[in-house]
Structures are given as structure tokens and as C-alpha cells.
Amino acid sequence: MSKLYSCSECRMNYRDPKIARKCREWCKKYRSCNLEIIKHAVNE
Ligand SMILES: [Zn+2]
Known part of the structure; x- marks a missing residue:
């Protein structure tokens, strides 16, 4: 488990x-999400 x-x-x-x-x-800083960052998000 990671x-x-x-x-x-x-x-x-x-x-x-x-x-x-x-x-x-x-x-x-920006109060919004950066697509370049959230594409690395995991959904578990
Ligand atoms: Zn965030």
C-alpha cells in the first residue's frame, strides 16, 4: 500500500x-486548480 x-x-x-x-x-495563491498538477492526482 502506498x-x-x-x-x-x-x-x-x-x-x-x-x-x-x-x-x-x-x-x-490562485484559488483554482492547475490542470498540469491535478492530472497527477489519484482517486482512491
Ligand atoms: Zn490543491
């Missing part, structure tokens, strides 16, 4: 902590 990292702003889950952090920074 650990998932979630964005505390949009609640998307990621396998890569670096991407999760990127997402969180983006969400805080």
Missing part, C-alpha cells in the same frame, strides 16, 4: 509529495 499525499486546500491526493506541495502552493 502512502498518499493530499493537498490541504483542494483535497486532491497525490503519490508524489513534491506534487502535493506544488498543488497546495498553487491552490493557496
Whole structure:
């Protein structure tokens, strides 16, 4: 079982902590989702 990292702003889950952090920074700054980031999200 792999650990998932979630964005505390949009609640998307990621396998890569670096991407999760990127997402969180983006969400805080822009209040919207970046398609380039959320395409890495996993749905579990
Ligand atoms: Zn996010």
C-alpha cells in the first residue's frame, strides 16, 4: 500500500509529495486548480 499525499486546500491526493506541495502552493495563491498538477492526482 502506498502512502498518499493530499493537498490541504483542494483535497486532491497525490503519490508524489513534491506534487502535493506544488498543488497546495498553487491552490493557496490562485484559488483554482492547475490542470498540469491535478492530472497527477489519484482517486482512491
Ligand atoms: Zn490543491
